[in-house]
Amino acid sequence: MSPRNRAIVLGLGLLLLAAVPPFASLFNQPFYLDLVRRIMIFAIAAASLNLILGYGGMVSFGHAAYLGIGGYAVGVLAHYGVYDGLLQWALAIGTSALVALVIGAVSIRTSGVYFIMITLAFTQMLYYLGISIEEFGGDDGMRLAAKSRLPGIDLNDASAFYYLVLAALVLVLFFGHRLVNSRFGMVIRAAKSNETRTRAIGVSPYLYRLAAFVIAGAVCGLAGALLVNHTAYLTPEFMNWTRSGELMFMVILGGMGSVAGPVLGAFALLVLEDLLSGWTQHWQIILGPLLVLSVVFFRRGLAGLIREKND
Amino acid sequence: MTSSILEVRGLTKSFGALRASDGIDLEVREGETHAVIGPNGAGKTTLIGQLAGEIRSDRGEVRFAGEDITALPAPARSRKGLARSFQITSIYPDFSTLENVMLAVQAHAGHSFRFWRAAREQTALRAPARAILEELGLGGRAGVQASNLAHGEQRRLEIAMALAVRPRLMLLDEPVAGMGAEETRRMIAFLSTLKGGKTIILVEHDMDAVFSLADRVSVLVYGRIIATGTPQEIRANPEVRRAYLGEEGPA
Numbered sequence: 259m260s261p262r263n264r265a266i267v268l269g270l271g272l273l274l275l276a277a278v279p280p281f282a283s284l285f286n287q288p289f290y291l292d293l294v295r296r297i298m299i300f301a302i303a304a305a306s307l308n309l310i311l312g313y314g315g316m317v318s319f320g321h322a323a324y325l326g327i328g329g330y331a332v333g334v335l336a337h338y339g340v341y342d343g344l345l346q347w348a349l350a351i352g353t354s355a356l357v358a359l360v361i362g363a364v365s366i367r368t369s370g371v372y373f374i375m376i377t378l379a380f381t382q383m384l385y386y387l388g389i390s391i392e393e394f395g396g397d398d399g400m401r402l403a404a405k406s407r408l409p410g411i412d413l414n415d416a417s418a419f420y421y422l423v424l425a426a427l428v429l430v431l432f433f434g435h436r437l438v439n440s441r442f443g444m445v446i447r448a449a450k451s452n453e454t455r456t457r458a459i460g461v462s463p464y465l466y467r468l469a470a471f472v473i474a475g476a477v478c479g480l481a482g483a484l485l486v487n488h489t490a491y492l493t494p495e496f497m498n499w500t501r502s503g504e505l506m507f508m509v510i511l512g513g514m515g516s517v518a519g520p521v522l523g524a525f526a527l528l529v530l531e532d533l534l535s536g537w538t539q540h541w542q543i544i545l546g547p548l549l550v551l552s553v554v555f556f557r558r559g560l561a562g563l564i565r566e567k568n569d
Numbered sequence: 570m571t572s573s574i575l576e577v578r579g580l581t582k583s584f585g586a587l588r589a590s591d592g593i594d595l596e597v598r599e600g601e602t603h604a605v606i607g608p609n610g611a612g613k614t615t616l617i618g619q620l621a622g623e624i625r626s627d628r629g630e631v632r633f634a635g636e637d638i639t640a641l642p643a644p645a646r647s648r649k650g651l652a653r654s655f656q657i658t659s660i661y662p663d664f665s666t667l668e669n670v671m672l673a674v675q676a677h678a679g680h681s682f683r684f685w686r687a688a689r690e691q692t693a694l695r696a697p698a699r700a701i702l703e704e705l706g707l708g709g710r711a712g713v714q715a716s717n718l719a720h721g722e723q724r725r726l727e728i729a730m731a732l733a734v735r736p737r738l739m740l741l742d743e744p745v746a747g748m749g750a751e752e753t754r755r756m757i758a759f760l761s762t763l764k765g766g767k768t769i770i771l772v773e774h775d776m777d778a779v780f781s782l783a784d785r786v787s788v789l790v791y792g793r794i795i796a797t798g799t800p801q802e803i804r805a806n807p808e809v810r811r812a813y814l815g816e817e818g819p820a
Contacts, residue, residue, distance in 0.1 A: 441675055441683040441691075448672050451661045458621065458659070459676040459734055460647030466681065 275424055279417035288416060295420045297528045298427045299484045304508035304520035305430050306477035312514030313438050314470050315450030319374045320381030321505050324354040324475045326388060326497030328482020333492035334394060336403040343406030347483045354479025355472050362471035366464060381497055388494030399493025406487055413487050423484055430477055435517045446470050511552055513559025522560040574599045574738055574768050580619055580629035589615040591792035602769040604779045607789035613772045614656055617742045621653045622646040652736030654727040656743045662716035666707055669715050669726055670698035673733035698733060705729045721752040738768045745775050757781055
């Protein structure tokens with residue numbers, strides 16, 4: 259696709275997303291606003307995973323940890339009567355970054371299947387930690403006492419919240435686009451493509467990978483803060499390993515190493531899930547094979563179908 | 570007598586029961602092209618790996634430009650000015666030819682914690698990378714994805730990436746491996762233009778390449794250097810003839 263055509267497609271997509279709230283209220287179908295907002299939150303989380311999985315080749319099977327940390331940062335502060343959104347979200351992002359630093363520092367020393375297992379293990383630890391804290395509802399979770407209070411924007415206003423999420427998504431994608439094409443981005447992509455050669459030209463990939471891992475964690479922490487405001491309910495399920503798997507699927511289905519891929523993947527997976535679950539209780543039996551087929555036939559994901567090259 | 574840039578003492582490496590390097594002593598002088606030859610399985614690629622820092626030696630010492638670099642890993646050795654090319658082509662297949670070389674330039678242009686400006690638009694990376702591609706006759710292939718290059722072009726890209734880091738010492742592991750006669754001739758011609766300016770350790774099977782490029786030759790057999798000398802001396806050395814040349818013969 260030429261840059262011009264790509265700009266048109268991007269503009270149309272943005273317009274389409276921006277048109278959801280007025281149309282939802284016109285046809286009195288608030289459900290769709292809710293659905294698309296949820297999808298966009300997951301798209302942010304998937305985009306953050308794409309940075310390390312798609313561009314960095316780090317198969318993190320524990321990325322839902324940061325959804326949980328972001329969610330708990332907001333939920334726990336609210337539980338103790340702190341509703342200041344800026345403070346909550348800063349804590350969500352900061353804590354996620356810190357935890358990603360610790361998990362990354364250990365796991366990036368490994369590779370392949372060990373990396374997958376270690377990232378999974380860390381997230382399971384956090385999951386069981388969430389379950390074990392009775393104060394925050396244990397495995398039942400707890401209601402969010404109140405939504406985050408942000409200056410100039412009321413999250414109880416469904417469409418204001420929607421546009422905030424849309425703006426966050428656009429920003430994340432834009433910064434992601436800059437990042438993967440910068441010198442930093444070139445290094446993490448190079449290390450994925452050929453680690454031996456990267457070391458031979460004088461670059462030790464560890465610190466670059468760790469930095470990417472921390473950035474991805476921080477952005478996913480933001481998604482967690484958005485998600486808990488969206489659901490108004492906090493549970494350890496945010497960190498369930500199946501959640502990590504879903505995020506991976508969004509990235510792989512959408513197209514690894516493509517900026518728009520995770521957004522397409524999030525839409526495809528969650529819309530499909532919504533349609534199928536309305537149809538039968540055993541929707542996963544249908545979704546599973548569909549996902550397998552899509553991976554077999556669309557090697558470069560949905561983004562590959564519309565031939566967006568890897569930038 | 571010119572000063573030596575690389576001094577290797579007693580370098581040893583075993584893989585299980587196999588002694589791939591068995592107390593190797595080697596001295597490479599500044600500016601010379603020093604060929605390392607030997608039959609298959611003599612330990613040539615292991616030696617290159619040990620010199621580049623990819624393989625940790627069990628014993629021995631490597632001094633580069635007077636400094637002990639024995640404990641340094643590959644990236645640190647590269648930053649000190651030691652570049653290598655690989656026997657089995659090792660490039661970034663999913664990047665363009667130009668980007669491959671730009672990455673090598675970038676690796677030696679300070680740290681890469683730069684998150685904002687697009688790397689591919691930076692003249693400081695593009696210009697030197699392009700100049701090196703031109704030198705190797707790959708200027709017209711700059712935009713081609715590296716996996717789509719012909720074998721000979723990929724071999725030249727290997728050399729381009731080694732040159733891009735402006736090395737003081739180049740370790741070339743069979744640069745003409747798998748090349749046709751015409752391509753081999755051109756590669757030899759190119760490498761001879763580097764002679765004198767760059768110090769080169771050349772591991773090669775192709776005897777034309779060795780005898781037309783090398784100032785000195787070391788012969789490696791079963792992990793040991795059995796002789797070092799000028800090409801004429803090596804040709805005349807009876808032990809070498811028995812261990813090596815007699816067995817395979819000059820190509």
